[in-house]
Amino acid sequence: MIRLVTDYLDASAQKFPDKTAFADENREISFKETKEEAQRIATVLIKRGFFKKPVAVFMDKRVECIPVFMGIAYSGNFYTVVDVHMPVARIEKIMDTLNPAVIITDKKHEAATAAFAGESEVLLYEELAEQKADKEELRQTRERIIDTDVLYVLFTSGSTGNPKGVIISHKAVIAYVEWGAEAFSLNKDTIFGNQTPFYFVMSGFDIYQTLRNGCTTYVIPRRLFSFPVPLLSFIREHRINTLYWVPSVLCLIANFKALPEVHLDDLKYVIFGGEVMPSKQLNMWRREYPDVKFVNGYGPTELTDVCTYYVVDREIDDRESLPIGIPCNHMDILVLDENGQAVPYGEIGELCGRGPSVAYGYYNNPEKTREAFVQNPLNPNYPETIYRTGDLVRYNERGELIYISRKDFQIKHMGNRIELGEIETAVSALEGIDMNCCLYDTRRSKIVLFYVGSLEEKEVRERLKMAVPEYMVPNRIKKMKQLPMNLNGKIDRAKLKEML
Numbered sequence: 001m002i003r004l005v006t007d008y009l010d011a012s013a014q015k016f017p018d019k020t021a022f023a024d025e026n027r028e029i030s031f032k033e034t035k036e037e038a039q040r041i042a043t044v045l046i047k048r049g050f051f052k053k054p055v056a057v058f059m060d061k062r063v064e065c066i067p068v069f070m071g072i073a074y075s076g077n078f079y080t081v082v083d084v085h086m087p088v089a090r091i092e093k094i095m096d097t098l099n100p101a102v103i104i105t106d107k108k109h110e111a112a113t114a115a116f117a118g119e120s121e122v123l124l125y126e127e128l129a130e131q132k133a134d135k136e137e138l139r140q141t142r143e144r145i146i147d148t149d150v151l152y153v154l155f156t157s158g159s160t161g162n163p164k165g166v167i168i169s170h171k172a173v174i175a176y177v178e179w180g181a182e183a184f185s186l187n188k189d190t191i192f193g194n195q196t197p198f199y200f201v202m203s204g205f206d207i208y209q210t211l212r213n214g215c216t217t218y219v220i221p222r223r224l225f226s227f228p229v230p231l232l233s234f235i236r237e238h239r240i241n242t243l244y245w246v247p248s249v250l251c252l253i254a255n256f257k258a259l260p261e262v263h264l265d266d267l268k269y270v271i272f273g274g275e276v277m278p279s280k281q282l283n284m285w286r287r288e289y290p291d292v293k294f295v296n297g298y299g300p301t302e303l304t305d306v307c308t309y310y311v312v313d314r315e316i317d318d319r320e321s322l323p324i325g326i327p328c329n330h331m332d333i334l335v336l337d338e339n340g341q342a343v344p345y346g347e348i349g350e351l352c353g354r355g356p357s358v359a360y361g362y363y364n365n366p367e368k369t370r371e372a373f374v375q376n377p378l379n380p381n382y383p384e385t386i387y388r389t390g391d392l393v394r395y396n397e398r399g400e401l402i403y404i405s406r407k408d409f410q411i412k413h414m415g416n417r418i419e420l421g422e423i424e425t426a427v428s429a430l431e432g433i434d435m436n437c438c439l440y441d442t443r444r445s446k447i448v449l450f451y452v453g454s455l456e457e458k459e460v461r462e463r464l465k466m467a468v469p470e471y472m473v474p475n476r477i478k479k480m481k482q483l484p485m486n487l488n489g490k491i492d493r494a495k496l497k498e499m500l
Contacts, residue, residue, distance in 0.1 A: 003147050004170045006073050008177075008211035009035050016188065016214040022063040023238075024219040026407070029063045031214070032220070034070065039133040041071025044123065046137050051076045053101035053362075054153060056065065056094075056120070058082045058113050060106075061198055063219060064125060066207060068104055069152075069198075071128070073170075076141050077101075078150040080165065081199035081272070083487060084109055091116050093162050094155050097364050104128065146169040153363045154201055154301055165363030166201075172304045175330040175356040177208045183309070183328070184269055184295070186242070188214040191266070193240035195220060195249055200488045201301040202274055205244050225249055225489070228258035241266040244297070246489045247277035248435070254284040255434040273297035273306060275490045276403065276421065278428035280318040298324035298403065302372065302387045304357035306332040309403055319429035319467070321421075323400035331355040333401065334386065335393060340377030343394075348404055351393045353384040392419070411440045413447060416471045420447070423474065426467040427451060430460065435483055437491050438474065441500045449474035450496055452483055 009031065011104065012021070017032035029037075045055070055072045057079055059065055065081070072079040080098055082091055095116050105113040106125045113122055145491040147170045155163040180186065186209050194217050196202040210217045218238050224231040232253065235243075250272055253259060270285060270292055277296060286294060299307035310325025327333045336342060343349035354376060363367030376384040392404040404410075405421030412418075420438040427436040427449060436451035450462065457477045464473050484495040 002174055004073070004142070004145055005141075005151060005173055005177075005208060005211065006038075006070060009038065009070055010207065012211055012214045018213060018217050019188075020100050021210055022066050022217050022219065024063045027063050028298070029066070031211075036066050036133065037064075037129050038074055039068035039135075039138055040071035040131045041068060041104075041125075041128045042074035043074065043134045043137055044128050044131050045075035045077060046141050047134070048102075048121075049142070050101050052149065053077045054080060054098050056080050056082050056098060056100040056103045058084060058103055058105040058109055059125060060084055061219060061222070063107075064129075065198055067129070068125060069207070069213075070211075072451060073151060074141070075137060076145045076149065078152055080153045081197075083197060083199050084112070085487060088116065090163060094165070095120075097155075097162065097165055109264060127247070128317075139272075145170075150360070151348075154199060156301055162365075164365060164368055166301045167360040167363055168301075168304055169360065172357040172359065173204065173208055176204075176304045176306065176328075177212050179328045179330045180205060180209055180306070181212055181397040184242075184271075186213045186215065190215040190241045190242050191238065192217040192242050192244070193220050193238070194223065194233050195219065195243070195245040196274075197487060200274075201305045202244060202246070204305060205271075225252070228253040228256045229261050232258060232262035232264065235267075236242070236262055236264050239266045240264075242269045242271070242486065243267075244271040245271070246274040247272050247281070248275065248439065248485060248489050248491065250285060251278060251281040251435060254281040259284060267292050269293050269295065269334070271295040271297050273299065274488065276424070276426070277322055279316045279320050279322055280428055281324055281431075282312070282322065283316065286312070296322050296324055298401075299353075300387075300389055300391075302359045302389070303331065303353045303355075304359065307353045307355075307357070308333060310400060317429075319426065323396065323398075323404055324403045325400050327359065330357060334376070335377065335395070335401075336377065336388075337367075342378065346395055346397075347395045348392050350407060351389045351391045351401070352386045353389065354384065358385055358387050385481070411447075413440070413445065414471050416469075418447070418472055423447070423449070423464075423472055426464060430455065430463050433460070435491070437483060437493060437496055439493065439496055439500060441476075443500075446475035447472070448476045448478070448500055450478050450480055450483060450499075452480055455479075 013031040013035040151163040192206040294312040296310040297306040310323045334352040405419040409420040431454040433453040484492040486492040
């Protein structure tokens with residue numbers, strides 16, 4: 001019986017000891033090596049008396065991070081990944097909230113870590129990995145860890161205000177991983193091509209499915225995501241067959257007309273999430289790979305990533321919104337109005353989730369936790385926490401959930417209630433548009449469209465008039481060479497708001 005995520009590693013290390021588990025440009029690490037290295041790191045943390053404490057990890061994205069994460073888990077502590085490219089001001093905010101007992105870094109980042117470590121103890125990966133594992137200490141510690149203990153705290157990527165640390169347990173990740181393995185028939189022959197940063201919730205799918213199923217994950221070099229043809233060549237060379245990426249990267253490859261350049265013979269699954277996937281670019285991929293399964297995964301960090309999914313099973317028009325599908329088998333979805341009542345079938349409401357993968361809340365932030373993690377209003381009989389996502393959805397005639405927009409993307413303009421996401425969908429469908437983002441300038445009461453593509457601003461306006469009502473046509477349309485992207489590879493709306 002799997003009780004902790006480290007049980008996955010134990011099983012795969014026994015079954016596939018010498019198989020490559022994780023690889024990057026510089027190193028391949030087997031399941032046996034991953035476990036041995038993790039247990040050496042865990043032993044140090046145990047002997048220093050750390051238990052159920054936050055441990056920050058400040059290292060480049062590389063395979064060595066995995067045994068560090070697992071070492072922290074074996075020791076009964078929980079980890080937070082702090083990106084080395086993050087602005088110092090944001091790192092300091094995370095440190096103030098987390099107050100980690102330990103920061104694990106490497107020699108390369110030792111000096112940078114000292115600048116924000118404060119009272120936290122700093123340990124170097126190179127030294128931890130050389131220590132000797134104490135099997136008896138590890139056994140005794142494992143007996144003290146249960147599945148509701150915290151595995152990690154991930155800080156959300158919002159660029160404004162204080163970052164919020166989402167608290168996720170072993171149990172939450174196990175429920176999520178078991179669903180994914182079953183839904184996509186993942187096994188030892190699955191080879192992942194990892195795109196998302198390790199501090200981003202989507203990366204957990206690659207990591208923990210690899211540990212569960214004896215898969216292999218290649219950590220794709222970050223620089224390749226700016227060069228579509230070499231990126232596809234890397235995937236082909238390593239026979240990668242499963243991708244779980246943000247849509248922006250898939251759109252970049254499609255827009256650069258790179259798909260016909262390098263054919264990926266081994267590709268089986270293309271899963272995407274984290275933001276809306278435009279149907280036009282999805283159709284470019286589907287035409288090139290008619291036999292590949294394309295999956296739209298929807299879910300926030302607070303629900304341990306995916307809570308609904310849609311396996312694309314029919315033709316989707318370029319102007320059509322892609323469904324977010326049906327609930328995963330470990331989650332229940334409620335669609336509620338502002339008063340906490342279930343909306344009539346087919347009407348718009350806020351998506352709320354309940355189930356074992358609901359996070360505990362936000363670390364050291366009870367006020368924000370109380371706002372989003374609430375008692376299920378449909379159940380007055382016993383305590384049951386649900387998470388209110390802030391996302392507006394409705395069911396279509398096929399029984400599929402359709403994402404409408406964020407609640408805060410819904411605006412009132414010229415007396416009309418408008419979903420900015422609906423405008424973005426219409427713009428995405430226009431021939432000659434590669435990428436776009438629609439915002440509302442509240443100070444001037446104007447809808448503003450930023451886009452990348454070959455069409456001129458006047459052409460965009462004229463074509464949109466044939467696609468949406470007059471009151472939804474943006475008041476300002478700005479063509480750009482490229483849209484700003486955040487560290488997760490998603491459109492940086494906060495940066496665009498600064499340009500209003």
